[in-house]
Amino acid sequence: RKQLATRHGREAFAVLLFQDVSVIPLLALLPLLSDSGTHAAGGWMAAVKGLAVIAVVIISSRIVVRPVLKAVASYGGREVFTAAALLLVVGAALIMEKIGLSASLGAFLAGVLLADSEFRHELEADIEPFKGLLLGLFFIAVGMSANLGLVWERPLAVLGLVLGLMLAKFALMYAIARIGGAPNDTAQRLAVSVSQGGEFAFILFVAAGSLGIFDAGTAQLLVVVVTVSMLLAPLAFEAHERALARWTERHATPEFDAITGPGNPVIIAGYGRVGQIISRVLRMCGVPFTALEASYQQVDFVRRFGSKVYYGDASRLELLEAAKTGEAKLFVLSIDDVEASVKTAAVVRKHFPQVPILARARNRVHLFRLRDLGVKLIWRETFPTSLDIARHALLSLGFGIAASERAVSLFRQHDEQRLEAQYAVQHDEAQLIQTSREAAAQLQELFEADGLQPLPGFPQPAAAAAPKE
Structure with missing residues (x-):
């Protein structure tokens, strides 16, 4: 389900990893339980x-x-x-x-x-x-x-143990997650994700049976219980997701905020990492702005710190009109989601073409799509940071300040030229690959012509095809 990068995905992975590692001391301590203490x-x-x-x-x-x-x-x-x-x-x-x-x-x-x-x-x-x-x-x-015949022979025992195992793990993990500060939906997803028995339980049961801790019948029953819980876990997660979606639909987030009063010279669409930094600089300089954010959770969070943010979808024309976008001097597009960013840019360009757009692009493809809409002032979010790190890397390796600055400056100029060339052939994959290869060779020639050489002990770099962002 591609949810490993989410909070509940990361925490579920950590819990499952801890379960696996805990098998080591448990296996070592099993002899203490053998022979009934004799x-x-x-x-x-x-x-x-x-x-x-x-x-x-x-x-x-x-x-x-x-x-x-x-x-x-x-x-x-x-x-x-x-x-x-x-x-x-x-x-x-x-x-x-x-x-x-x-x-x-x-x-x-x-x-x-x-x-x-x-x-x-x-x-x-x-x-x-x-x-x-x-x-x-x-x-x-x-x-x-696994003796699955036990499911038919002892259905009540198997069902009771499976439900007991999954409900106990769900309740325990939900309580721990909530105590740890996780939101309700995250805690529920985490608890459902790890409610089944772990695969290393089979190893524990085999080892316990060989030590005589319990008889073969009990071992088989426990193996079946864990097996059935593993089979039911994906179904339980899917059922929970559907139930959570229905609950969320019934308890939907509030309606978008109504924007009243006079307009401001700057509209900021997207109040995430980038939008917050831009707004802080504007506030420090006394520039009034109107901030729009489509995530209610984000709006609720930043409002706790005193930020004035309107909850609303910046791609909706009526919201932009209420924010007096037509009277603004700048429209700052800092939305995280690429599709939402492109959609908002299209609406602003169509209905408020006189308002300049300053846009943040996550990658080259995002930049090209914004360029297609007529947006001129675009910044790639990782590009300046990468160049700054590269400059410090050169300084740390012994390159002089002037040489480091010159290398970064040359690369910036060359990359911007390459960006223009790639934009012209963005829909032709063969031409795009050829342009990248030629640009890499030209960059090497440019560095050599400028007199930028590697320090003694560093190998001469070879030209290679520049990867796409």
Whole structure:
């Protein structure tokens, strides 16, 4: 559903990751629960031994494993490096099994250690082709181990345990999220997202069954409960989204604000990150303005700090007329959403063509679309910041102030020229690619002709095709 970047998506990922990591101490502590307490000393010794082994593995990974992996990465090929990582996983599993702990614990612990190393991205890329296959094998094994016949044999027990598990996790996570300051809808989405049992529960149940903590029938029942909860989780999330949408529709946000009184010389459409900074500078200089924002949550938030912002959609003609846009000297377009920005620009250009528009563009495509509407004064939001960072990078590498400023200035001029050339051929992909390649070569020639050379010890740069933003 592409919601990982949202607040509830990030927090759900963190919760699921914590669940997985918590398996390590839980597996180590299982011996304490075995034998119904008849061999308490043995259980304590097994638990202490397990925790000690885990500590030794973690410490040794930083002292031994990381240097070994660095050496393999430096002197061996990609295949050798991947083989070394797999050897570490298999070795950890065998060691854990040898001392009487779960081999799954060893493999999982090795995976956690590899994920904590500087080679995690390289390993992730190496195993990417096999990830789907391995996940498929894991869940095939889970499915084969689950006795789904229990659903028909003991439907009330399975249903009761599944509902109890999911409702308990939902209530707990919702309460924690609300205590942590999450909004109601975010807390609900987070709680629903993690209401199912985790896949590592299967490993815990197998290990607990092998230690005699509970009988085989109970283990099978618990496996079925977790399996059914995992099957129901997507359905529960979809049902919750629909119910939340209906509730939101019934309890819709208030109507747009009515704008009254005389107009101001500046209209700011979009009161997000960019719009707020612009408004603060104008306020500091005593310039009155009218700010419009289509997100009620954003309006409600900034009003707490005393900001005067109108809740409304800046692309609606009646709202722009109420704001006296026709009498304004400037229209600042700082809306985050590209489609809403383009729509607003089209309305302003059509009905108030005499009002200059100062627009913020998120990327080149956004800029081109605004240019097509006749907007002339456009700023790419990341371009000035990127150039400023590049200038400081050159200074940090030993380039002089004048050379750094000159390099950035040349690049800015060249990039603006390249932007014009790309705008002329924006609908011809072949021409666009050719223009980018030619521009990269011309930029290198321009730097050489201007006398800008790399410092001693830095390789001569090679011309390459400039990527699109």
